[in-house]
Amino acid sequence: MNSYYENKLTTNEEKALLDELLAKENLTPKDRMAIPVQEMPVQDPDARIHTMSEVALGYTKTQAQLEALRCLQCKTAPCIKGCPVNINIPAFIAKIAHDDIQGAAAIIRETNLLPAICGRVCPQEKQCQEPCTLGKSLKDVGKAVQIGRLERYVADRERAQGIIALPDIAPPTGKKVAIVGSGPAGLTVAADVRRNGHEVVVFEAFQKGGGVMVYGIPEFRLPKAIVQEEISKLEKMGVRFEYNTLIGKTRPLMALFDEDGFDAVFLGVGAGLPKFMNIPGENLVGVFSANEYLTRANLMRAWDTGRAATPLFPSKRVAVLGGGNVAMDAARMAKRLGAEEVHVVYRRTRDEMPARAEEVAHAFEEGILFDFLSNPIEILGNEAGMVTGLRLLRYSLGEPDASGRRSPVPIPGSEHDEIFDTVIVALGNESNPLLARTTPELAVDKHGHIIVDEEQRTSIEGVWAGGDIVLGAATVILAMGEGRRAAASINRFLAEH
Amino acid sequence: MNKIIAKERLSEEVYKIVVHAPWIAKERKAGQFVIVQRDIDYGERIPLTIADADAQAGTITLIFQTVGESTHRLAELEKGDSIQAVLGPLGNPTHIEQFGWVVGVGGGIGAAPLYPIAQAMKQAGNRLTIILGARTKELLIMEEEMRAVADELILVTDDGSYGTKALVTEPLKTLCERSPAPDLVVAIGPPIMMKFCAATTKPFNVPTLASLNTIMIDGTGMCGGCRVTVGGNTKFVCVDGPEFDAHQVDWDNMLKRLSTYKNLEAQHHALYHEEACKLNAAIQEAEKHAGL
Numbered sequence: 001m002n003s004y005y006e007n008k009l010t011t012n013e014e015k016a017l018l019d020e021l022l023a024k025e026n027l028t029p030k031d032r033m034a035i036p037v038q039e040m041p042v043q044d045p046d047a048r049i050h051t052m053s054e055v056a057l058g059y060t061k062t063q064a065q066l067e068a069l070r071c072l073q074c075k076t077a078p079c080i081k082g083c084p085v086n087i088n089i090p091a092f093i094a095k096i097a098h099d100d101i102q103g104a105a106a107i108i109r110e111t112n113l114l115p116a117i118c119g120r121v122c123p124q125e126k127q128c129q130e131p132c133t134l135g136k137s138l139k140d141v142g143k144a145v146q147i148g149r150l151e152r153y154v155a156d157r158e159r160a161q162g163i164i165a166l167p168d169i170a171p172p173t174g175k176k177v178a179i180v181g182s183g184p185a186g187l188t189v190a191a192d193v194r195r196n197g198h199e200v201v202v203f204e205a206f207q208k209g210g211g212v213m214v215y216g217i218p219e220f221r222l223p224k225a226i227v228q229e230e231i232s233k234l235e236k237m238g239v240r241f242e243y244n245t246l247i248g249k250t251r252p253l254m255a256l257f258d259e260d261g262f263d264a265v266f267l268g269v270g271a272g273l274p275k276f277m278n279i280p281g282e283n284l285v286g287v288f289s290a291n292e293y294l295t296r297a298n299l300m301r302a303w304d305t306g307r308a309a310t311p312l313f314p315s316k317r318v319a320v321l322g323g324g325n326v327a328m329d330a331a332r333m334a335k336r337l338g339a340e341e342v343h344v345v346y347r348r349t350r351d352e353m354p355a356r357a358e359e360v361a362h363a364f365e366e367g368i369l370f371d372f373l374s375n376p377i378e379i380l381g382n383e384a385g386m387v388t389g390l391r392l393l394r395y396s397l398g399e400p401d402a403s404g405r406r407s408p409v410p411i412p413g414s415e416h417d418e419i420f421d422t423v424i425v426a427l428g429n430e431s432n433p434l435l436a437r438t439t440p441e442l443a444v445d446k447h448g449h450i451i452v453d454e455e456q457r458t459s460i461e462g463v464w465a466g467g468d469i470v471l472g473a474a475t476v477i478l479a480m481g482e483g484r485r486a487a488a489s490i491n492r493f494l495a496e497h
Numbered sequence: 498m499n500k501i502i503a504k505e506r507l508s509e510e511v512y513k514i515v516v517h518a519p520w521i522a523k524e525r526k527a528g529q530f531v532i533v534q535r536d537i538d539y540g541e542r543i544p545l546t547i548a549d550a551d552a553q554a555g556t557i558t559l560i561f562q563t564v565g566e567s568t569h570r571l572a573e574l575e576k577g578d579s580i581q582a583v584l585g586p587l588g589n590p591t592h593i594e595q596f597g598w599v600v601g602v603g604g605g606i607g608a609a610p611l612y613p614i615a616q617a618m619k620q621a622g623n624r625l626t627i628i629l630g631a632r633t634k635e636l637l638i639m640e641e642e643m644r645a646v647a648d649e650l651i652l653v654t655d656d657g658s659y660g661t662k663a664l665v666t667e668p669l670k671t672l673c674e675r676s677p678a679p680d681l682v683v684a685i686g687p688p689i690m691m692k693f694c695a696a697t698t699k700p701f702n703v704p705t706l707a708s709l710n711t712i713m714i715d716g717t718g719m720c721g722g723c724r725v726t727v728g729g730n731t732k733f734v735c736v737d738g739p740e741f742d743a744h745q746v747d748w749d750n751m752l753k754r755l756s757t758y759k760n761l762e763a764q765h766h767a768l769y770h771e772e773a774c775k776l777n778a779a780i781q782e783a784e785k786h787a788g789l
C-alpha cells in the first residue's frame with residue numbers, strides 16, 4: 001500500500017544523517033536510495049478531529065534537505081513529464097538540498113503559479129511521483145521522492161520569509177479582460193494576462209474568491225489564508241475583483257463586450273452541479289450534497305457555531321457516498337462537526353479510490369469507517385421525512401472496465417439495511433448549465449462541457465474557457481494548466497487586435 | 498457593499514428596504530429574487546424576492562418579515578448602512594402573456610413578490626383579481642399598490658380584524674366556481690397556504706403557479722440545498738424555479754425539508770430575543786442608575 005509512516009527517525013538522528021550526507025563529496029545513487037522517505041509531521045489524529053486547523057504540518061528544514069537528497073537527479077527526469085505543468089523538478093529539488101529557497105521558488109514559479117496550494121492538493125502519486133525512478137527502483141510508488149511535500153515546503157518557507165516578489169507588469173495596453181469565476185483557472189489567467197499590461201476584472205458569484213479551494217476543500221487540508229494571500233497578491237498587481245456577480249444573470253455574457261468594453265473574456269466557472277444517485281429517498285431531510293455540506297462548513301463557517309448564523313444539521317451516524325476527494329473531505333468534516341460514527345460507502349475497494357492517497361490515509365487515522373464493496377439502492381426514511389438509514393447491496397470486483405479499474409458487480413441476495421441519520425452524497429460534480437442556458441451562442445457538448453480548441457477558444461470570438469467547465473470535475477493543477485494556455489492565447493490575440 | 502437608501506417598517510414584523518444595486522435593478526424581471534448576506538464572514542445567505550425595482554435610480558425594493566436571527570439582524574440595519582452582499586437577479590422570470598383572467602393570491606409577506614407579477618400581468622392585458630390574506634390586519638401589506646393594478650381586490654384576515662374573516666382558499670374557491678373559471682392562478686405565500694391553494698384549484702383544473710421559498714445557500718445551482726420534488730423529479734428551486742406548477746409540487750416533502758434546521762433556528766431565535774431582552778434590561782438598569 002503506502003509507506004508514508006515508515007522509517008520514522010528522531011530529530012537528532014535526522015540531523016546526524018543530514019550532516020553525514022552533506023559531508024560527503026559525492027553521493028552515489030546507492031547512498032541516496034538508502035535515505036528513508038521523510039514522513040511529514042502531522043497533528044495527532046485524536047486531537048485534530050476536534051479542530052479545523054491544518055492536519056499536515058510541513059517538513060522541517062532538515063527533513064526537506066534529507067528528502068531532497070533522495071532525488072537521483074535523473075537525466076531523463078520522468079517526473080517532469082508526469083507533472084501537468086512540467087515543473088523542472090530535479091532542478092528545484094537540487095536547490096533545496098543546498099537550502100536555496102529563493103532559487104527553488106524561482107524554478108517552480110516559472111510554470112506553477114500556486115505552489116503552496118498544489119503542494120497540498122495535487123494527486124502527486126498519480127502525477128510526478130508515479131513515474132519517479134526512485135519509486136520504481138524501490139518498487140513502491142509510496143517511496144518515490146516526495147515531490148509534493150517539497151513543493152509545499154518551498155512555498156511555505158518563501159511565504160514565511162516574506163520574500164514573495166510581485167511579477168513585473170508591462171505598461172498599460174488599454175485592453176480589458178474579464179475573467180468569470182475565481183477558481184484556480186480564473187486566478188491563473190488573471191495573473192498571466194495582467195502581467196502583459198492588460199486591465200483585468202474578475203467576476204465571482206460568491207462573496208469570496210478562490211472557487212472550490214474556499215467553498216469545497218476544507219481548512220484542515222488547505223488553509224484559507226493561503227488562498228486569500230494569492231488573491232491579495234493579484235489585487236496588488238492591479239487585478240480588480242467584483243464579487244456577488246453572476247455572469248449570465250447579473251450581467252449577460254455578451255454585455256461584457258457590448259456595454260462594458262471588454263476585449264476578451266475567460267470563462268472559468270467550474271463544474272458546480274452536484275451529482276445525485278437518483279435512488280428513492282434522496283430528498284429526505286438529512287440528505288445533503290457534499291457541496292452543500294462543505295459550503296456550509298467552510299465558506300459559511302458554520303463550524304464556528306458561536307458566531308456563524310448558518311446552521312448545521314446535527315448528526316450522529318453519517319454515511320458518505322463516494323470514494324474521491326470530495327467524499328474524504330465530507331467524511332472528515334462530519335467527524336470534526338461532532339458525528340459519532342462516519343462511514344464511507346464505496347462500491348469498490350481502497351485500491352480503486354480516486355482520492356489522494358494521503359487523504360485516504362488521514363481519514364483512516366481519524367477513525368472514518370470504510371464500507372467497501374457496498375452501494376445503496378435506497379435511502380430509508382420515517383414518517384417525519386427524516387433519514388433513518390440506507391438499503392445496501394454488496395459487490396464483488398469483476399473485470400477491469402474502460403478506465404482500467406475493476407468494475408463492481410452486485411452480489412445477488414446481498415440486500416441489507418444500515419442505520420444512519422445523515423447521508424452525504426459525494427459523487428462529484430457535473431457542469432452547471434447556467435451560463436450555457438443564458439448564452440445560446442456558447443457551444444457545449446452533451447455533458448454540458450464548454451467546447452474549446454487547442455488554445456482554449458470557445459465558439460464565441462473573444463471568449464476562452466478552461467478548468468472544470470471544460471474538463472469535467474478534474475483537478476486544481478489541470479485547471480491551472482488550462483488557464484495558462486488560455487492566457488497565452490488571450491495575450492497573443494490582444495497583441496494582434 | 499449595497500447601501501440601504503430607504504427603510505420603512507410596514508408592521509411589527511415586516512420591513513421594506515430600498516437597496517442600491519444598479520445591475521440587478523437593470524436586469525431583474527418579475528418573479529426573480531436575490532440572496533442577501535449582511536456579513537460575508539459569518540452571516541447567513543437569505544433569499545428574498547424582489548418586490549420592485551427602479552432601473553433609473555439603480556435600486557431594488559425588498560420586503561421581509563423577521564422570522565429568524567438572520568432576518569432580525571437584517572432589520573437592524575438603517576438607512577445609510579450597507580448590506581455586504583446582494584446577489585441576483587436569480588431564478589427564472591415569471592412567464593407573462595395574455596392568459597385572460599389571472600388571479601393572484603398573496604399570503605402575508607407573499608403580497609410583496611406578487612406585486613411585480615401583478616403589474617406585469619396587467620400590462621400584458623390580463624383581467625386581474627387579487628386576493629390578499631394575512632393572519633391579522635397588522636400583517637396585511639401592499640393593499641394600496643394592489644388596488645391600483647387589480648380589477649378586483651379581495652381582502653381576508655384569519656381573525657377578521659380586516660376585510661372578510663376567512664382563509665384565502667375560501668374566496669379562491671368561489672372564483673374557481675365562476676364560469677368561466679380563471680385562466681391562471683399565481684399563489685405566493687407561506688408553503689402551507691400554497692399547498693392548500695393548489696388543493697383548491699385542482700378539482701377545477703385551473704392552472705396554478707406557486708413561487709417556492711426553500712432553504713438556499715448559493716442560489717446558482719451548486720449546492721442542491723433548495724431541491725424539491727416536482728412531478729416525481731428533483732428540481733433546484735434557484736435555477737429551475739422559483740415558480741412551479743403547484744399541482745405537481747410534493748408539498749409535504751417541501752414542508753419537511755423546510756423544517757431541517759427548525760429546532761436550531763428556534764434556539765437561535767430565542768437566544769437572539771434573550772440577548773435583546775438582556776440588553777434592554779441592562780440599558781434600563783443603567784438609565785435608572787443615571788437617574789433618568
Ligand SMILES: Cc1cc2nc3c(=O)[nH]c(=O)nc-3n(C[C@H](O)[C@H](O)[C@H](O)COP(=O)(O)OP(=O)(O)OC[C@H]3O[C@@H](n4cnc5c(N)ncnc54)[C@H](O)[C@@H]3O)c2cc1C
Nearest residue numbers: 181183184185205211212247269270325467468474475476
Ligand atoms: C470537495 C472537493 C475537493 C477537491 N479536492 C481536490 C484535491 O484534493 N486536489 C485537486 O487537485 N482537486 C480537488 N478538487 C477539484 C478541484 O477543486 C477543481 O478541479 C478545481 O477547483 C477547478 O477549478 P476551476 O477554476 O475550473 O473552477 P472552480 O474552482 O469550481 O471555481 C469556479 C468559480 O466560478 C464561480 N462561478 C460559477 N459560475 C459563475 C458565473 N456565471 N459568474 C461568476 N462566477 C461564477 C464559482 O462560484 C466558483 O467560485 C476538489 C473538488 C471538490 C469539490
Ligand code: SF4
Nearest residue numbers: 071072074079132133
Ligand atoms: S524521477 Fe524522481 S528521482 Fe528522478 S529526477 Fe524526478 S524526482 Fe528525482
Ligand code: FES
Nearest residue numbers: 716718720721735
Ligand atoms: S441554492 Fe444551492 S442549488 Fe439552489
